[in-house]
Amino acid sequence: MANSIYKKISKLFRDPNMFFYDMFRKRAFKGAPPKTKKITSQNNISAFPTINALEVQNLGLVNYLRRNLKAGLGPKDGSDCNSLLLWAGYLGALINFISGLKSTMTMNITIYTLGGGYSYTSTNGELFDSNQITKNLNSKPDFVIELSNELGDLYILHFYLFDLDVTGLATVRSNKSWVRKFPLEELENIYSPEKQTKERKIDAVYTWVNHADLAWQEQWKNSFPDSEFDPDRYTSNDELKYSLRSLNKYAPWLNNIYIVSNCAKPSWLTNHPRIIWVDHNEIFPYSESLPTFNSHAIESCLHHIKDLSEYFIYLNDDFILGQPCLPSDFFDEAGRSLAYFEPYGMVYSSSDKEGVPDYLLAAMNSNKLIKEQHPEYDSKYLHRHVPYALRKSVLMEIERTYPESFSITRNSKIRSPLDINLTSFLYHHYSYINGTSVKSEVSSLIVRPNNINSILSKDSYKYKILCFNDGNGSADDIAYKKSTQQYLDKRLSEKAPWEVIAAS
Incomplete structure (x- = not known):
């Protein structure tokens, strides 16, 4: 008896938390x-x-x-x-x-x-x-x-x-x-x-451009000899490397990863069975449309990638996954894609397009197509800057429905007032109307020079998806780029298996 009491007292002083835990357990679970x-x-x-x-x-x-x-x-x-x-x-x-x-x-x-x-x-x-x-x-x-x-x-x-x-x-x-x-x-x-064995295959698709690629620069000069390219739109700061790392880290269930480009592969990317490099001439129906520098045109051809799965997510290279993601973050159990619309309306109908930014013009053009068939539907919401969940069969159907708009967009070598934005707007409203997508919510942030400090401190783990989108001269903002690199090195330091191993 005395020995038992001694053991209990010893346990109390050695580990009071466990002493009271055991006492509670014996009583509660009797x-x-x-x-x-x-x-x-x-x-x-x-x-x-x-x-x-x-x-x-x-x-x-x-x-x-x-x-x-x-x-x-x-x-x-x-x-x-x-x-x-x-x-x-x-x-x-x-x-x-x-x-x-x-x-x-x-x-x-x-x-x-x-x-x-x-x-x-x-x-x-x-x-x-x-x-x-x-x-x-x-x-x-x-x-x-x-x-x-x-x-x-x-x-x-x-x-x-x-x-x-x-x-x-x-x-x-x-x-x-x-x-x-x-x-x-x-x-x-x-x-x-x-x-798990029945889980549908989901691919990932990127579009990528590298302003420093000499062959790409030559194509630009030949196409637009009197114009300089916009660094906010075409500059590469190795965002692709870190975006791919985020997929490897937080979405390991993805199947193949396709990178669509008219540039040479980056030096850090080695041959890997899951990474498939796709040149523009492999997906554009007519060679006369090339070379192109229009992301809307390139995006209108993604569903023609050879062997692309029915279900895929499309990413810009400045999209970063910041938390573990699952297939259910992009497609529901019925196979419907999830549409992440902005909570406020930006798209409107107007004949006056003076001063309207090109991305909004493309949404307005797409909205007009939808209104022609569904005048009662309100498609004023842009999709958020997060990966776009897409189905190949739905994209094919949209192309068959609006062939003229596809042709006009594909033949615009830079963004034009007549473009449509298929993957970032038209698809999501069209599929929602037809029951092949549903609305959903996701925690995300467009990172700018005025908010980047928050994700370097208290909000580092807050968002599931981040977009380091250049605009208003941020591509040349040295302090912003330094802070961006600091975040990427902190959160995505682990190399992916497709990266070249540096010589020791």
């Missing part, structure tokens, strides 16, 4: 189902075994965590193998494991909550405060842990916490979870391998 008793009986600090780095490599980090923390998979959509459903009582064990992994595999660690609110970064060799991190995350519904090292290991894991009641019923804290409540014995069945 009479609970056997599986609930079993999972709650394990100490949430010492339950995790000594880290076996070789086993982590062989099993994979996700499977290693599942084995030791009895975590469920796919809480966001039932199929994502990089999101884990974790009992809140194991939070301390998880964070202590991450601390050990950091030392064992020389990892850089970043932990943050979506939408901002909390973030913590500890690079290799820096202190990792497990107790404080656990305390900060204890009340959160979900959080992301990023792990990387110089050996090329990269893990992006999204954890959803659940709580248990005395009957063994689990309640997931996040209202964005695919399943909110479930009996504990069904934890292992939340993830659906069958759904």
Whole structure:
């Protein structure tokens, strides 16, 4: 008896948190189902075994965590193998494991909550405060842990916490979870391998131009000998490299990645089976339309890329993913594309087009086409500056519906007052009218010189998608470009497998 009391007192002084945790557990879970008793009986600090780095490599980090923390998979959509459903009582064990992994595999660690609110970064060799991190995350519904090292290991894991009641019923804290409540014995069945194998293939497509390419400069001079090109529109600052890194980091489920250009490949890009370089002459119906410097014209031909999947997302090279993304961020379960419209109307009907910017003129022209067939429909909203979810069959249908507008746009070598903007406006309204797209919301930001400091500090992890869009002379703003590079180096330092490895 005295020995038992001594052990309890020793535990109280050694670890008061665990002392009161065990006392509460024994009372609260008295009479609970056997599986609930079993999972709650394990100490949430010492339950995790000594880290076996070789086993982590062989099993994979996700499977290693599942084995030791009895975590469920796919809480966001039932199929994502990089999101884990974790009992809140194991939070301390998880964070202590991450601390050990950091030392064992020389990892850089970043932990943050979506939408901002909390973030913590500890690079290799820096202190990792497990107790404080656990305390900060204890009340959160979900959080992301990023792990990387110089050996090329990269893990992006999204954890959803659940709580248990005395009957063994689990309640997931996040209202964005695919399943909110479930009996504990069904934890292992939340993830659906069958759904993952049936998941549709989704490609990514970029359009890219490099102002420094000598052959491109020669084409411009031959086409427009008396005009200089606009640096805001054609300047490349290696945004493509970092945009591709963001896909590798936050959308590893993507299939092929096509890059459409009339320039030479950048020096840092090596041959890789997932990266397919597409020249303009491979997708334009008539060679007489080339060379072109009109993004509207190029975008009107993307659906003619050979072997392009039915479902794809189109990105400008200045789009950056800032958080883990899933296929459900672009297409719903019925295969409808998600349209991210601006909350305010910008597009109007007018015969006076003096002084109207070219992107708005193209939207007005597209709006006119829609109004001719659907006069009751209000298509005044632009699509936000985020990746565009598109379906090849719908684009083909639009081309068959408006062949003259396609021809005019494709034959305009620079943006003209008669252009349509297919991928950034017309498609989304046309498909919404016809039931092949739905409206949705996403956290995004157009980064400008006047707001970039916010994402270098408090808002670094707030947005799912960022657009570093040049305009009003920002391409020549040295301070802005320096700040942009600072952000990219901080958030996307991990090289993608298609980048050339520098000689040592």
